Amino acid sequence: KYDYTTIFFAIMGSFLVLFILIPILNLMVSSNLGAISANLHDPQVISSLFVSVYSALIATIIALIFGVPLAYILARHDFFGKGLVESIIDIPIVIPHTVTGIALLLIFTSTGIIGAPLSKLGIIFTNSISGIILAMLFVSASFVVNSAREGFESVDPRMEKVARTLGSGTLRTFFVISFPLALRSIVVGAILCWARAISEFGAIIILAFYPLAASTLIYERFVQFGLSDSTPVAIILISICLALFIVVR
Amino acid sequence: KYDYTTIFFAIMGSFLVLFILIPILNLMVSSNLGAISANLHDPQVISSLFVSVYSALIATIIALIFGVPLAYILARHDFFGKGLVESIIDIPIVIPHTVTGIALLLIFTSTGIIGAPLSKLGIIFTNSISGIILAMLFVSASFVVNSAREGFESVDPRMEKVARTLGSGTLRTFFVISFPLALRSIVVGAILCWARAISEFGAIIILAFYPLAASTLIYERFVQFGLSDSTPVAIILISICLALFIVVR
């Protein structure tokens, strides 16, 4: 039924699929339930999971508050410098993670241009949850913006125009028509944003080694105790991420 | 000309844009040229940049060889399990970076199920360039697949069908029609793949701390000598990434 070219391409493609799939499956089965359950009772593990999950959640909420309006503007308006704004939003994807950490630390440290005034207000970013949230927001906000934008672009602007002729103002039209219709994409973007936030390590380790986030804990265990002690924590964290990933799909 | 809703949305959106832009600009201007030039003469910096650039290039080439055929299959065929394959390709985006390192180490270490037979052939992944390439390929291959797939989807399959009726076989049609027309997207995917590869830190630090990649070096300098000594290397690395990013846009 399929010709040789298709079969050849399919074989080539399978390598990549297996290369990604096998390490993940192998990880999932490589620790016994006893070790996992012991780790689930370790207060350090629980607290680090809480730090990761909670910080990623706050970062996602902030990304939504500022990202959804931006996405709507990008979907509906053409303006001078639009290309530049789009580029800026995408930049964090290509910046090395440790560089991100350095860049954020320079500006948010208690002597940095933003960190200094805020530290007088008692807001400290080095080695604090705020710092973790900051790092996560920086690397993950683009997911909310890009996904929400796609959602808004799939809503025909003429539908909004019709709502306008029926007496609905712009803000009301946004909340009654555009937002509900783009909601699915916004939710997908939020979940991707959350997952990307939880996955971050390089920027966090520089900005805020403590309080330990889950990905930092895995690294610390690996350095101090070796592979077998870090594996159960890795399994717990990947399970949370994969569960959410399956929800998105 | 613009109504209040649009202005309000634009202001909200600007916060996010500035939040990303300011740390990057600040980083770019926060070190003097003397320090940067001194670092450009430091053999450790040069060698780490070479490791990053070279490994990312190899990872990208491997991703192209296996990813482009996969992208073509995904763009042209419907098959059972297609959704699963698409999910697997996207999984690395949501896996925490240190977990990726653990997962790859488990399987590619010299006692792992793939690492063991390969180590007998002299191919070692721990603390070697091969390990760095491995980590990079895992986190970045999806960029090639997704971008190439978009490229192939933008080529009307009927154009290929017409080429077939004119006497061109499937493989020839791929190389004469589909590939040249999707080339732009494939190149964009390759550059994004390369940038994502160079940005990786968490997986690399677990799989292969040595030879020092640039992002690892930044971390090491930061831990040993502090912020001001790691900044010049960060500037050099971000300049390379931004230069490539501008090429893509």
Added chain:
Amino acid sequence: MIKIEHLSKDWKEFKINDVTLEINEDEYFVFLGPSGSGKTMLLELIAGMWTPDSGKIYINNQDVTNFPPEKRGVGFVYQNYMLFPHKTVFENIAFGLNIRKVDKKKIEEQVGEMMDLFGISHLAHRLPRTLSGGEQQRTALARALIIRPKVLLMDEPLSALDRITREELIREFKKIHEEFNITIIQVTHNFDEALQLAERIAIIKQGTVSQVGSTDEVFRRPKDEFVADFVGTENIIRGVATDGEENLTSVDTGNIVVESTEHKTGKVHFTIRPEAITVSTSRITTSARNEFKGKLTEIYDLGTIIKLTVDVGEQFVLVLTRQSFDDLELNIGKEVFISFKATAVNLF
């Protein structure tokens, strides 16, 4: 009722260029033009969906140029219905009343009446995607009309529908126009639609108004080659016009001389509508001033009618019914006579 003065707007590939137009109260007005001519943008400008670069728009003698759409009191119906997909038919129609915070019971009553009028009451709780095209367009109409707009704007409302639904809706449009005492402006690229509905037509060409007039005027006296070609005149022939005898104009094409009752001299085009030309197999005496002998060169069977091309020095296209065609026993190469009145020759 609606007055447009020197309206211009330039946006991407769309352009409106210095349009001045007046549409009367309760008129059924049609913008007719090819796709990309800017007719949709003109309609959206009237609805307030764009800010014009320059010019003014008046509705009921009020300058609404800077009014947002929600303040203009116009209803809008799109080709692709643009129903809110997350709301039922009832909720779609009730939308405008909900915005106006109308009492819940009154909303139910009014929406009910509207649904009855369009025969869609049984669809009240269905979502738009489950409806046929015709049902969706009726819902869109009901939704636009329930707020009792002074003006109803419709952008190609029939283009996405099949022939039968189209004819049903043409009848409903006429009914709405009579019963609602409403000014309707409809955009279309289909001349037949315009003929069946419009009281007056504006031909839109590349963002400008090429000709305005009653359907009959535009149809019988196209102002330039573009209009003539667009409305489907088949015979467009060049020639040189000179004053002839009996107050007629003679147009010499180089091969034949045609007489017209219109006055123009110099290089001209003239048009004759295919159905204004009579064909016969022998010379007959009629009141027609123009009669030529020629050869039948082409026969196109178009089903309901037959289209012939006759070469009398110039090529003329004419149409006749199948019965007449059979009666005359025509075939290719046959010698025939064609005749048409001088009043049927339109010069420009």
Added chain:
Amino acid sequence: MIKIEHLSKDWKEFKINDVTLEINEDEYFVFLGPSGSGKTMLLELIAGMWTPDSGKIYINNQDVTNFPPEKRGVGFVYQNYMLFPHKTVFENIAFGLNIRKVDKKKIEEQVGEMMDLFGISHLAHRLPRTLSGGEQQRTALARALIIRPKVLLMDEPLSALDRITREELIREFKKIHEEFNITIIQVTHNFDEALQLAERIAIIKQGTVSQVGSTDEVFRRPKDEFVADFVGTENIIRGVATDGEENLTSVDTGNIVVESTEHKTGKVHFTIRPEAITVSTSRITTSARNEFKGKLTEIYDLGTIIKLTVDVGEQFVLVLTRQSFDDLELNIGKEVFISFKATAVNLF
């Protein structure tokens, strides 16, 4: 020449269901059907772009069911031209010869001839996106014909073009059909196109062949309501048929009795094409077996022709030219007589 036997294919929303069909050598054959009827898929099945679920396809008595497209020797032309955008007009046309490793000089010669034939020589080094629709379609035709296929398949080749270009290309299709000794299968949803081009037509409905025959057969004797409706018969009326006198069938609609030369009894539909009905203001003696007195209820000005609805108990639609309409001095409500021959009444 082409034989299709019990061909079936089910893919997503597209479906071909047990199609059996024979197309003769050098025939101009048209698949006519509404959009979504599967006619394009049928064409692509003949070209080998799909593997059928079941059934056989023969070209020149050879079973090609499992041949890939490159081995079938068919040319294919799409509605949207599908020119290779990264190749010039010359390179597009030369594509098939390059694949065949034809000598470079010969390629130049043959492509040159082809471009001359279609009048596109001046475009040789232009890229497709810089061409008009008509120029692109001529290039696509030249590209398909240069490999001298036995069969030329065309999928809605005229749908994306304007009226004038369409008529030019219709003439060129006829020329190609004569000069190349080629079997042409064309897909269209436009009945007029089919009438002007086809020797035989297959009406496609939801993946099945509804009727096959000469254009005249399909047009005058639609087999069922779908075909009748699709080809545009306006008068479809129900009634009960009984054997009448003089070997005729009488159809009683409840309001009038119509006579037909066709034989059928029981519940039937009958159709009469609008142009087969004659209207007059006084009773006249003719050979027509059916004559009814009624009232003129609707007048539609369609430009070239006028469409009338006459109520004689049943509603009949008929068409006449503007001149006849003016001569008869018709207006709504006027009492008129309609008549039609028993041979014009089609029962099914």
